[in-house]
Amino acid sequence: MFGVSFRHLARVSGRNVNEQLRISGISTSKYCQANMSQQVEYPIESAMRQALTTELKPVFLDITNESPMHNTPKKAESHFRVLVVSDKFNDLTLIKRHRLVNDTIKKALEAAGFEFMHALSIEAKTPKQWEPEQAPEKSPPCLGGFGK
Amino acid sequence: MNRISQIFLRPGFSGQLAAATRAQRCWYSADAAAPPAAAVDKATLEKLVRTNKVVVFMKGNPQAPRCGFSNAVVQIMRMHGVQYDAHDVLQNEALRQGIKDYTDWPTIPQVFINGEFVGGCDILLQMHQSGDLIEELQKAGIISELLKAQQAKDEQDAKNQK
Numbered sequence: 001m002f003g004v005s006f007r008h009l010a011r012v013s014g015r016n017v018n019e020q021l022r023i024s025g026i027s028t029s030k031y032c033q034a035n036m037s038q039q040v041e042y043p044i045e046s047a048m049r050q051a052l053t054t055e056l057k058p059v060f061l062d063i064t065n066e067s068p069m070h071n072t073p074k075k076a077e078s079h080f081r082v083l084v085v086s087d088k089f090n091d092l093t094l095i096k097r098h099r100l101v102n103d104t105i106k107k108a109l110e111a112a113g114f115e116f117m118h119a120l121s122i123e124a125k126t127p128k129q130w131e132p133e134q135a136p137e138k139s140p141p142c143l144g145g146f147g148k
Numbered sequence: 149m150n151r152i153s154q155i156f157l158r159p160g161f162s163g164q165l166a167a168a169t170r171a172q173r174c175w176y177s178a179d180a181a182a183p184p185a186a187a188v189d190k191a192t193l194e195k196l197v198r199t200n201k202v203v204v205f206m207k208g209n210p211q212a213p214r215c216g217f218s219n220a221v222v223q224i225m226r227m228h229g230v231q232y233d234a235h236d237v238l239q240n241e242a243l244r245q246g247i248k249d250y251t252d253w254p255t256i257p258q259v260f261i262n263g264e265f266v267g268g269c270d271i272l273l274q275m276h277q278s279g280d281l282i283e284e285l286q287k288a289g290i291i292s293e294l295l296k297a298q299q300a301k302d303e304q305d306a307k308n309q310k
Binding site for chain 2: 098102137145
């Protein structure tokens with residue numbers, strides 16, 4: 001009986017380690033982006049960042065590679081979340097803002113020879129709707145449908 | 149001869165088996181470079197998105213969503229007490245591609261109210277948070293449970309004040 005519970009505990013703590021690795025995976029990806037000039041480790045993220053920056057002139061831009069949250073290989077670039085704060089959104093409805101972000105990314109990825117990513121979560125705000133201390137929303141957990 | 153071997157010996161069985169495995173393979177590699185299934189055409193989708201006041205294209209079904217974003221949509225609809233048609237795109241690659249082409253929207257879930265494309269998970273969530281969803285539902289003749297609860301509470305408060 002004890003054996004079972006210990007094994008159970010081990011499994012749980014093993015999962016925690018994985019969890020931590022995943023979190024550090026996310027932060028590493030951000031760190032790499034800061035040093036983009038050295039090597040393009042995340043080409044899709046880099047193409048997205050460049051296109052959004054030039055097309056939307058954002059006051060604030062945050063791109064998170066959430067692929068490690070899902071059942072993906074290392075350095076995958078399948079799941080992303082972006083927070084874009086731009087004056088270009090001022091007179092646009094929510095859906096038009098999202099279309100603008102989607103299209104900008106789609107064009108950039110096509111030009112770079114990539115397909116559109118599997119998942120993209122968008123927050124598109126005007127400078128008025130945004131406070132600098134505001135953190136991006138969190139994505140819901142994976143329910144296992146990826147790759148199916 | 150027992151039944152099982154009879155089945156195996158039946159002419160055409162191996163063909164069926166191969167077809168079944170092929171179908172299986174396509175289904176699992178829907179996201180990879182599998183040969184694209186012919187997408188469901190526009191006319192069919194135009195009808196499909198109007199079969200109910202609210203229609204949702206999602207991964208999995210409302211009882212068992214297969215994606216966190218689809219699940220969020222299901223939960224929002226549940227909070228508002230909305231009855232809707234749900235289509236599982238994981239069961240149908242042609243539908244998955246068709247709906248993306250139809251709306252020119254790259255991701256699933258996709259929500260339609262009164263036949264009109266409203267958006268995906270992020271938009272629905274924001275509409276829910278801002279109260280716009282209650283209004284949109286009202287335009288389609290659906291009174292949100294959240295609105296009903298609010299009205300009931302307001303009435304109660306008014307009574308209490310008297």
